Amino acid sequence: MILHPGVLALLLGGLISLVMLSGGALLGIRIARRWNPDGAEAEQLSLERRAWLVAVLVRWAIVFEALSLLLFIYTVDVIHPLFVGAMCATGTLNANPIGWHLIWIKLLLFLLGSLWMVTNHLDLQRPEAPLTRLKFIALLPLLPLVAADLVLMLMYFAGLEPEIITSCCGALFSSGGEGLASELVALPMRPMIITFYLASILFALLLVICRLLSGWWWRTLLALCALGFGLVSLASVVSFISVYYYRLPSHHCPFDLLQGHYHFIGYPLYLCLFGALLCGLVPQLLLLLKRGQIPAALITRLERRWINAGIVLLAVMLVLVSWPLLFGRFSMQVYF
Amino acid sequence: MRYLKILEYALASLLRRPGKTCAILVVYTLMIVVLASVLFLTQALKTEATAMLAGGPQLVVQKTMAGRHELIPVAEVERLVDIPGVKEVKPRVWGYYYDALTGTNYTLQGFDTSASELSLLDGRLPREEGECAIGAGVAGSRLIHLQDDLILIDYDNIGRIFTVTGVFVSKADVLTQDLVVMPEGPLRQFFGMPESLATDLAVEVYNPNEVDTIANKIKRALPDSRPITQSELLRTYHAVFDWRGGMMLALFSSALMAFCILAWDKATGLSAGERREIGILKAVGWDTGDVLLLKLWEGLALSLLAFLSGCLIAFLLVFWWGAPLLGGILRGWSVLFPALRPTPFIDFYQLGTLAFLTIVPYVASTVIPAWRAAVTDPDEVMRAS
Amino acid sequence: MNPLICTEEVCKTYHPRKADATQAVAGITMQVACGEAVVLKGPSGSGKTSLLSLVGCMTRPTSGRVIVAGEEVSRLPERFLTLVRRRTFGFVFQQYHLIPELSVRDNVMLPLYPERLSANEMGQRVAAALAEVELAGLARRRVTELSGGEQQRVAIARALVNEPRVLIADEPTAHLDSRLSTALLERFAALKQAGLTLVIATHDPQVYTHPLVDRIIELHDGRLCKEGGA
DSSP states (O other): OTTSHHHHHHHHHHHHHHHHHHHHHHHHHHHHHHOOTTSOHHHHHHHHHHHHHHHHHHHHHHHHHHHHHHHHHHHHHHTGGGSTTOOSHHHHHHHSTHHHHHHHHHHHHHHHHHHHHHHHHHHHTSTTOTTHHHHHHTTTTHHHHHHHHHHHHHHHHHTOOTTSOOOOHHHHTOTTSOSHHHHHHHSOHHHHHHHHHHHHHHHHHHHHHHHHOOOHHHHHHHHHHHHHHHHHHHHHIIIIIHHHHHTOTTOOOSSGGGSGGGTTTHHHHHHHHHHHHHHHHHHHHHHHHOOTTSOHHHHHHHHHHHHHHHHHHHHHHHHHHHHHHHHOSOOOGGGO | OHHHHHHHHHHHHHHHOHHHHHHHHHHHHHHHHHHHHHHHHHHHHHHHHHHHHHTSOSEEEEEEETTEEEOEETTHHHHHHTSTTEEEEEEEOEEEEEETTTTEEEEEEETTSGGGGSOOOEEOOOOSTTEEEEEHHHHHHHTOOTTOEEEEEOTTSOEEEEEEEEEEOOTTOTTTTTEEEEOHHHHHHHHTOOTTEESEEEEEESOGGGHHHHHHHHHHHOTTEEEEEHHHHHHHHHHHHHHHHHHHHHHTHHHHHHHHHHHHHHHHOOOHHHHHHHHHHHHTTOOHHHHHHHHHHHHHHHHHHHHHHHHHHHHHHHHTSOOTTHHHHHHOOOSOOOOOOOOOOOOHHHHHHHHHHHHHHHHHHHHHHHHHHHTOOHHHHHHHO | OOOSEEEEEEEEEESTTSTTOEEEEEEEEEEEOTTOEEEEEOOTTSSHHHHHHHHTTSSOOSEEEEEETTEEOTTOOHHHHHHHHHHHEEEEOTTOOOOTTSBHHHHHHGGGTTSOOOHHHHHHHHHHHHHHTTOGGGTTSBGGGSOHHHHHHHHHHHHHTTOOSEEEEESTTTTOOHHHHHHHHHHHHHHHHTTOEEEEEEOOHHHHTSTTOOEEEEEETTEEEEEEEO
C-alpha cells in the first residue's frame, strides 16, 4: 500500500513538513532565548534575519500540511477499489480506523498553523516585534502534531489490508449502525436543519456585534460560537446537507461532495466552513495578544478584516447549503 | 499589485540568466517527464484493465487440485444454475499455446464464448472446422493474412492447418492481440479436451451487487473450486499496477534527492552579479520580504514551466508514442506485446500527486538559499563593489 | 526648528566580533536641517561612506542614535528601516550601481516595486524623474550603452523617483570630468531650490566650494574634526 504514488507523495510531503517545522521551531526557540531589542546591534540583526527564515519555514510547512489534507482525502478515495466493500473514501478510512484520527489532526494543524500565521503577521506590524518570544514558543505544540501526522500516516497506510472486508459509507452513515456517524444520521432532519440555521444566525450576529462593538466578552462568545458552529456544520453535512446534494436519503457520506460527479461542491463548502470558523477564532486570539506595545487601532484594523471575511464566508456557505433546500427538485419534507 | 510587479521582475530576472535557468529547467523537466510517465502509464493501464474486464464475465469458476488449476466437469453447470441469484452458467473452452516458431504464447479460445463481442474484424469469424480468426499480433508475428494458413501443433504432436478467415484489426486491443479463435468443437479436438470437461465456467448473476455472496455459495457448493469475481480481478490489477508504479517512483527517489541537491546548489550559488543585484535592490528600498517574494516567484515560475512542459512531454510519450521503455516494465507481460495505445486522459488527482512529488521538494530545497539571498546586507554589497 | 537628520554619538563597527573588526565611525554628532546642503569632506577611509549609510538608514549604528524627521531609527528592525529609507532618502552611489542588463526606465523603476502604486502611477513617476534629469529620450536604452555622465543621471533619476526628502550622494563627481561635474552641481542646486535636502560625501574641491553648499563637515579616521559654513 505504501508504494501507491499518492501515498508516497503524502509521506514525502509529511516528512518535508516535519523537517521544515522542526528546523523552524528549534531555530525559533534559540531566537526567543536571545531576543533583546536593546541588545548588541550585530547579534540582534542576525536574530531578526533568522526570524524571517523561521517564518518562511513555518509558513511553507503549514501550506504543505493544508495541501496534504486535500491529497489525503483524494488518495483514500482513489484507492478504495482495492478494498472489498469500500465504495468511496469512507470505506478506505474504515479499513484502518487510524485514518479518521489523521483527518482530525490535519484539520487541527491547519487551524493552529493559521492562527500562528496571524500572530506572526501582527508581530511584524510593530518595530519592537513584541510577540517574538511568544510566537516562537508557540511553535512547540505544533511539532508533536506534525510528527503525529507523519507517524499516523505511515501506520495507516502500512496497516491497510485489502483482503479484510471494510464497510462503506452506506454502513457507517446509516441510522441503524453504531458510532458517532450513525448517531448523526439518526438525528431527525428537521431539528438538525433548524439547529444549523440557528447556529449560523447566532454566529453571524456575533460577527456583526464584534464588528461594531468592543468588549472582550463578545469576542470570547464569538470564539465559542465559531467552534460550536463548526461542529454543528460538520454534523449537518452528514445529516442533511450531503443528502440534498446527493438527492438520496440514504447517502450521507461527507467525502463524496468533493468528487467530480457532484461538481466538487465540497470544496467551496468546506472552505467556507473552516474559513468562517477560523475567522471566528481570530478576534479572540487578537484579544489575547493585545499588549501595551500593540496599538488598539492596529488590532481593530486587523480584526475588522477577519470579521468581514468571516461574514462573507458564512454568507457563501449559507447560500451553498440553502440553495438545494430551497430551489432543488429534491425534497425531504415527507420525512420531517 | 506589489505581488504582480515583483512577479514581472522575477520572470524578467529568469530570462536574464538563460544559462542557469535552462540548466535547472532541463533537469527539473526531465524528472517530471519520468515521474509523470510512470503515473500516466499506471493509470492508463488500470483504465485499460478496467475496460477489458468490464466486457468479461462477472464471475469465473475454476476447479483446483493441489492448488493448481484443473479442467472443470461440465456437469457442475447444473449445480451452479440451481443457486439462487445465478442467471446463466456457460462452460468456456480456452487455453494457451506456445508457438516455438516465434517464441510467443497465443491464447486459443472457443468460438461459443464471447468472441462475438470482440472487436473485429477483417473478414469473418470461423464457422467450420479448419477455420480460425487471429489477432493482429499473431498475424504480425507469423506474417500471415486473410485466407492464409496457420499451422499449429496439437496435443498429439500433429500439425493442424487452420485457414484464417478473419483478423482482429485493432493493433491496440489488449484482448485480441494474441488471440486465435475457432469453433469450440475443433478446439477441443486440438487440445484433446473431452466433451465432459471445460477450462472454466463463466457465471452471470441477476444482481451484480450479490456477486460476492454467490461466489461464497459456489465455494460452499464446490469446495474444490475457485470462484473469481470481476472486482477481485480488478483489485488485483489495480494493486499490481499501483505497486509497480510506486516501485518505480520509490526507485526514482534517489534521482529526486539528487535533483534537490542540485536545486539547492543552484539556488545557493549566487554569482557575483546576482549578489550585487540583490544588494542594489535592497539598497534602493526592497526589504527582505520583497526579495523573498522575488525568489519565491522565480521558484514557482520555474516549477510551473517545468511541470507543464514535463506533463506535456510525458503525455505525448505515453499516449502518442506508447511509452516505449516504461511500458514493458510496467506491463510485465511475457506474451505478445500489443502496441500500447492507451486512451488519452487528464486526471487532476494524478497531476496533484505529481505536483506534490516534484514541486514540494523543489520549494523545500530552495527555501534556505532564497532566504540567504534575501538577507544580503545592502551596505556590505555597496561597500564591496 | 528641528533638524531633519540628527546623529548623537553615533558609532559603527564592521565585523565587531571578528579579528578584522573596523570602527568606521566613532562618536559623531551632527545635524542636517531641512533644505540644507551639507558636504561630508575627508580623505578616503575617513568614514564618509559609513556615515552616509548610517544617516541614510542603510545600516544600523553599533551605538549612538540616529533620528530622522523626529523619529529614532537606530533600533528599528530592518523592514522598518527599509521603509524609512525608501520613503525619505534617495541614494546616488559612487559606482552608480545600476543593473546593466536593464534599460534606463527599468533601472529607474526599481524603487517603486515594493510600493502600492498602479502601473500608471509608476509610469508617471518614472517619466517625471527622467524628465528631471533630461533623459526622457533614452528611456528604452540599456544603461551599458550610455556614457558615464548619462549613467549618473540615471542614478539620480532612480534616487528621485520615490520623491524623497533627502538626496544622498557618495562621491558624485568621482567619474566625471569638470564640465560634467559643473552640470551635475547645477542640477543639485536646482533640486535644492525645489526643497530637497542634500548630503554629499566628497573630497572634490569643485563640490565643496560650490555655492549650493551650506555647511561642510570634515571627517578624519571616523571622527568629526571640523564643522563650519561653506
